[in-house]
Amino acid sequence: MEISSHQFHLLQQLNEQRRQDLFCDCNILVEGKVFKAHRNVLFASSGYFKMLLSQSSKETSQPTTATFQAFSPDTFTVILDFVYSGKLSLTGQNVIEVMSAASYLQMTDVISVCKTFIKSSLDISEKEKDRYFSLSDKDVNSNGVDRSCLYGAGWRAESSPPHSHLSPDQGTCMMGGNTWSNFSYYPTSQRNAQQQLSKHEQRQDSVKKSRHLGLQQPSDIPHYKSSKLEDRAAEPAGHIAQSEEQVQIETEVESPHVGYQYGQGSDVIPRNDLPRMRFKCPFCTHVVKRKADLKRHLRCHTGERPYPCEACGKRFSRLDHLSSHFRTIHQACKPICRKCKRHVTELTGQVVQEGTRRYRLCNECLAEAGIDSIRIDLEAEAPLEFPQDGDKDSRWHYGEDNRSDVEIVEDASTDLVIQQVDDSEDEADEKEVKPNIR
DNA sequence: CTGGGGAAGGGGCCC
């Protein structure tokens, strides 16, 4: 006969002992703050501590001390509270740090929940974007992520509803079920995101082979290992029960003990000569210096594309990519004839519009194309304008808005429009044309 | 089939 409340009471008792500093035999030093805990509990909860305590298990008379500089005391508080209670207090502010810390500590349950939290938040922002037809979801996104979310599992599950609650309308949520795998919130858009995730990572897999060698990680990691990791990242967050093999693979790839020196400056002995903070991507081995860069990087895993091009509908993960796309495709910023590649000015060339695409042709190429007799109105057509700050509602101005005032000639059969634009700014920029401008 | 060019996308880093 099994008494279901026993596990809960046992953990509660251990947590109480921790709070009263009873039988604590492990000190964890995080940025000067000391946390007391029990070796047994840490050993059972974290792959990192399992490895650490295994190495120091012979000297059990002295309290083990571990020092971390890779994350803040607040972050470790969240982690430790989870270890002793099964409840993970996630917010939009701490989720990335918690996930990074959990990755370092090899706590796969926490990583999975953080991933789910992030994906759910992204999904919330997508829904709100659709609802309000917002062109930029940055605010919405932060609103979505900022909702505090309390994930509970394990012993509490007996009294929790068997389904999860994670809705944009709720500030907190509880995860029910006996195991994490019962968390089954998978909206359609999220599944799409996961498909994109897989696609992205298939590509990333090949990219990273050539790019991320500078991380001083083991460069000869067999391909199957990265594939495993990619699969792990792409699989539904509910499937967190990992085989021993998977855990071992994760340990080999992500553990700082295998020469991963570029990592997070954390060890039993502080390494003051290393950069104090690094942010490690929980989906791959990439490490960045700034949280903002990690946030940006995470989009390549989640497939989030918050920046839509209003001209063609294509979506981009980054604003600078969108603006680059817009300048190149829709504004014909390049002072280069698309056909003969010669440099053109407002005197020697004109802007051609084909649907939403714009490019420049020199007068000779225009003549060759047989469209040299088109009447041009020098001041007729304002160029497509990229949205500016403070103009969020009507940020995209098309020629269509003023079409009645515009004297442009359209080829009805090809949707081709020839127009002359003010090149004065381009002329100024031409002196600073960089080789990589496309 | 192949090479070249354009476009997309990811990372580093400065402001």
Next chain:
DNA sequence: GGGGCCCCTTCCCCA
């Protein structure tokens, strides 16, 4: 932290 620029690689299309 966000915006933006630069650099680089990869993918795709076309001649």
